[in-house]
Amino acid sequence: MGGRTPLDLMGLPNHPRTSTGETPFRMAYDTEALVPVEVGLESYRTETYNVETNSFGLKANVDLLEEEREAAHQRNMRYLLQAAQHYDSNMKKRSFGVEDLVLRELAASMPAKQGKLQPNWEGPYKVIEVVRPGTYKLETLSGESIKNTWHASRLRKFYQ
Structure with missing residues (x-):
């Protein structure tokens, strides 16, 4: 287990978080938690406990808290x-230009038509405007404008 007790693995207050490297108890109270099991067992912490040393250490910890x-x-x-x-390294960067032909994700445009045997993509549609990078206005090939804007993650390039 790499030096951890079973109590550490249960997510108790003495288990350091990956993001901060500190235990939540230490971040809140500026001292390490004493698990109830440790109170009844003989350990180095319980054997070497001294009231004066402990209060001096707590005062010193307050100075270093910030x-x-x-x-x-x-x-x-x-x-x-x-x-x-x-996360960003796994994202596929997609960008389209005006007049590009794209397919639109069916689950995003018509969630009610979703099904196991339904196609995943519909189209093709023509990009008529780049609203901002990654967001596009579309129209059908017959020239009928689609009212919503579409994000690049919901579009795919159409190849003829």
Whole structure:
């Protein structure tokens, strides 16, 4: 188990989170949690407990509290950035130009017509306007305008 007790794996307050590297209890109270099981068992923490040393240590922790929270915040921001980069690396970048022919996802345009044996895409449609990068206005090949805008994730290039 890599040095973890079964209690650590159950998600109790003494299990550090990946994003901050700190336990939720430590972030809230600036001290490590003592699990109820540890109170009844002999451990290094319970054997070496001294009231004076403990109160001095708690006062010292208060002085460092803001620095530790800032460090945890920085770790959390790095974690979120890495998660966003990982997500973005798996995204397929799609862009279309005016006059391109595209297929539209049927589940997005007509959810009621969805079914196992139904086609997944409908069209082709012509891109008539790029509203902003990734968002397009479409029209049918006969020139009838489609009223909604469509995101590139719901469109696919049509090849003749």
